[in-house]
Amino acid sequence: MSHLRFKVVDEAFNRKADPVAIPAERPQEYYGKYVFNRQKMFEYLPADTFTALINAIDNKEALPREVADSVAEGMKQWAIDMGARHYTHWFQPLTETTAEKHDGFIEHDGKGGVIEKFNGKLLVQQEPDASSFPNGGIRNTFEARGYSAWDISSPAFIMDNTLCIPTIFISYTGESLDYKTPLLRAINAVDRAATAVARYFDPEVRHVRSYLGWEQEYFLVDEALYSARPDLMLTGRTLMGHESAKNQQLEDHYFGAIPSRVEAFMLDLEIECHRLGIPAKTRHNEVAPNQFELAPIFEETNLANDHNLLLMSLIAEVARRHHFRVLLHEKPFAGINGSGKHNNWSLGTDRGVLLFAPGNSPKQNLQFVTFVVNVMAAVHRHNGLLKASIASATNAHRLGANEAPPAIISIFTGSQLSDILDRIVTSTNSELSDLSSREGLRLNVSQIPEIMLDNTDRNRTSPFAFTGNRFEFRAVGSSANCASAMIALNAAVAEQLNEFRTRVDARVESGQTLRNALLEEIRALIIKSAPIHFDGNGYSDEWKAEAERRGLDCETSVPLIFDAYLRPESISLFHDTGVFSKVELEARNEVKWEMYTKKVQIEARVLGDLAVNHVLPVAVRYQSILLDNAIKIKELFPAEKASGMTASQMTTIEEISGHCRIIQDETEAMVDARRIANHIESEREKAIAYHDTVIPHMDIIRRHIDKLELMVDNEMWPLPKYRELLIIR
Ligand code: ADP
Numbered sequence: 106m107s108h109l110r111f112k113v114v115d116e117a118f119n120r121k122a123d124p125v126a127i128p129a130e131r132p133q134e135y136y137g138k139y140v141f142n143r144q145k146m147f148e149y150l151p152a153d154t155f156t157a158l159i160n161a162i163d164n165k166e167a168l169p170r171e172v173a174d175s176v177a178e179g180m181k182q183w184a185i186d187m188g189a190r191h192y193t194h195w196f197q198p199l200t201e202t203t204a205e206k207h208d209g210f211i212e213h214d215g216k217g218g219v220i221e222k223f224n225g226k227l228l229v230q231q232e233p234d235a236s237s238f239p240n241g242g243i244r245n246t247f248e249a250r251g252y253s254a255w256d257i258s259s260p261a262f263i264m265d266n267t268l269c270i271p272t273i274f275i276s277y278t279g280e281s282l283d284y285k286t287p288l289l290r291a292i293n294a295v296d297r298a299a300t301a302v303a304r305y306f307d308p309e310v311r312h313v314r315s316y317l318g319w320e321q322e323y324f325l326v327d328e329a330l331y332s333a334r335p336d337l338m339l340t341g342r343t344l345m346g347h348e349s350a351k352n353q354q355l356e357d358h359y360f361g362a363i364p365s366r367v368e369a370f371m372l373d374l375e376i377e378c379h380r381l382g383i384p385a386k387t388r389h390n391e392v393a394p395n396q397f398e399l400a401p402i403f404e405e406t407n408l409a410n411d412h413n414l415l416l417m418s419l420i421a422e423v424a425r426r427h428h429f430r431v432l433l434h435e436k437p438f439a440g441i442n443g444s445g446k447h448n449n450w451s452l453g454t455d456r457g458v459l460l461f462a463p464g465n466s467p468k469q470n471l472q473f474v475t476f477v478v479n480v481m482a483a484v485h486r487h488n489g490l491l492k493a494s495i496a497s498a499t500n501a502h503r504l505g506a507n508e509a510p511p512a513i514i515s516i517f518t519g520s521q522l523s524d525i526l527d528r529i530v531t532s533t534n535s536e537l538s539d540l541s542s543r544e545g546l547r548l549n550v551s552q553i554p555e556i557m558l559d560n561t562d563r564n565r566t567s568p569f570a571f572t573g574n575r576f577e578f579r580a581v582g583s584s585a586n587c588a589s590a591m592i593a594l595n596a597a598v599a600e601q602l603n604e605f606r607t608r609v610d611a612r613v614e615s616g617q618t619l620r621n622a623l624l625e626e627i628r629a630l631i632i633k634s635a636p637i638h639f640d641g642n643g644y645s646d647e648w649k650a651e652a653e654r655r656g657l658d659c660e661t662s663v664p665l666i667f668d669a670y671l672r673p674e675s676i677s678l679f680h681d682t683g684v685f686s687k688v689e690l691e692a693r694n695e696v697k698w699e700m701y702t703k704k705v706q707i708e709a710r711v712l713g714d715l716a717v718n719h720v721l722p723v724a725v726r727y728q729s730i731l732l733d734n735a736i737k738i739k740e741l742f743p744a745e746k747a748s749g750m751t752a753s754q755m756t757t758i759e760e761i762s763g764h765c766r767i768i769q770d771e772t773e774a775m776v777d778a779r780r781i782a783n784h785i786e787s788e789r790e791k792a793i794a795y796h797d798t799v800i801p802h803m804d805i806i807r808r809h810i811d812k813l814e815l816m817v818d819n820e821m822w823p824l825p826k827y828r829e830l831l832i833i834r
């Protein structure tokens with residue numbers, strides 16, 4: 106019956122690795138080949154333009170118009186030399202992907218021909234017809250204009266013969282309509298706040314940079330199998346499918362040999378990354394079958410984030426070349442691990458000091474403790490907001506499920522850092538300064554580096570972990586724009602550091618030594634933020650109860666989690682740091698709720714279609730085969746004997762009927778629930794209705810479809826099964 110399924114499984118299993126065009130040059134030679142980096146700037150720009158541009162980039166200054174014209178000229182020449190014919194402003198609307206509007210370089214020359222034209226105005230600012238991007242009502246339809254403006258801190262690059270210019274995207278009235286604008290604001294806020302605090306320890310510090318090293322997890326599925334699964338194609342995840350008998354129990358996939366087809370794909374991807382200046386470094390299998398990871402060397406947060414978004418486009422393109430489809434969804438398959446995107450985050454001074462790394466002197470270590478404790482305090486204060494920053498309809502399936510962080514934000518510090526924090530709380534300031542005694546030596550923060558070394562035991566159950574010289578925000582979803590998490594985190598830490606500095610300064614002004622003032626404030630923060638610190642098993646039920654007692658945000662409904670953005674403490678956080686106005690926050694939440702609803706709505710429709718048009722007909726057909734058989738047996742054999750022979754079939758027939766009836770009823774109920782929800786005016790209420798009244802039906806429908814999968818003749822089952830989807834040969 107289901108010839109298609111066997112055909113695609115065959116096709117997938119027989120596919121060989123695709124050849125990779127390995128460049129003749131060495132990686133150092135093609136690294137950044139498609140990037141208008143400083144070297145290209147130097148080559149293509151007049152000397153004074155080059156100096157002015159570098160100065161503007163390094164000092165975060167605006168670019169004068171004449172300079173922009175000259176930069177545009179050089180950039181165009183480089184792009185044309187590289188074979189580009191179009192250019193585009195590349196921006197990050199609130200849809201979690203990137204957007205482009207391509208324009209050709211050519212213009213009429215007024216003499217019936219064309220000339221290549223690209224000037225400073227076109228480089229610096231454009232007006233994409235932005236009315237179709239989500240804006241949460243900020244732009245009225247009569248004022249649908251949005252502006253994109255060049256972010257000079259992120260270099261232009263060429264992809265698919267198009268010069269891509271990274272830009273911010275704002276409304277006519279200046280509100281941000283993207284992720285990049287608030288990210289840049291948050292990075293600036295944390296720069297200012299952290300610089301002021303870092304100057305307590307080194308007056309020469311001029312800037313503090315925010316760094317991000319993301320680890321992108323993803324699944325690969327053969328394209329033939331993918332195209333036989335409408336749910337994967339339309340929603341990015343399987344809406345049904347019984348667990349395979351063998352999945353990740355043996356843990357044989359993690360760090361196992363990479364299949365040759367995947368190896369070829371990864372090599373190709375790595376070469377493309379390097380050409381685009383993405384410093385891809387590690388690649389390996391992940392825990393689940395068909396799950397892999399790619400991580401670059403960390404970079405400044407804004408650039409790192411652009412690179413992650415670029416990677417997400419690139420990976421899809423390269424996967425197709427190798428007859429794969431990449432799944433960036435957080436939970437493509439039930440019952441096995443989902444995909445995250447760990448955000449390794451740190452702050453470092455322009456003097457080369459990483460502020461979350463213990464140093465060699467007591468002073469450096471006081472600085473280390475200062476910054477670490479302020480992060481803990483910020484995360485504690487805004488734990489609900491940080492959770493909101495990573496919450497989405499898709500990540501909801503991962504959090505709290507198999508081997509994924511729970512929907513509660515806590516910080517793992519490890520026992521070494523924990524001990525240090527405890528000691529600071531239980532010792533007096535002078536005890537902490539006593540470096541000579543034996544006991545003092547243990548308190549001596551200058552001993553930290555050694556003890557930290559073995560401290561990266563990496564409690565994998567923690568959503569936010571200290572890992573030696575950085576924090577790892579692990580709750581971020583694999584399909585997310587990292588900016589969302591990075592905006593909330595950098596802003597929260599900026600606010601906390603500002604407050605810390607005010608308090609320390611006040612103590613110093615009233616006569617305390619700086620050291621004592623710092624220690625007093627640090628001690629107070631450790632005590633206050635103690636509830637966020639949790640080194641235990643985040644997967645356990647006890648932790649949920651404990652977190653509730655500690656007053657941490659334990660909400661699991663995504664539409665309600667979003668409320669955290671509009672709490673008074675969040676509004677003032679974003680206002681004070683200059684990251685979002687209240688209008689922007691309100692507009693963004695409208696978009697978040699709307700996106701949530703749409704995602705669930707699409708899934709519900711696809712599930713309904715699959716249930717009614719794919720699964721039920723097959724189940725009924727199989728059932729009638731059994732019925733036919735039973736009738737024939739009854740015709741041919743004496744009643745006594747026949748009833749014994751048909752007993753198990755009769756049970757199966759009844760069970761199939763039972764499942765089919767539930768699927769039918771639940772699908773109808775799901776459609777009704779949707780109809781009611783669709784009439785709700787408020788985006789928030791609508792999203793809540795989808796969460797509370799639509800999703801429960803979906804869960805029941807799936808459960809019964811998965812039961813049928815185990816009963817119906819394998820030959821008849823229409824959709825590729827998990828055991829087929831989750832193997833690459
Ligand atoms: P693991 O999977 O064990 O957590 P990986 O080596 O896969 O570690 O990834 C670690 C990531 O953290 C890499 O992207 C790396 O560049 C990044 N990283 C390392 N140090 C820092 C730091 N100080 N700040 C930000 N990111 C960092």
Ligand code: MG
Pocket residue numbers: 320447577
């Ligand atoms: Mg990691």
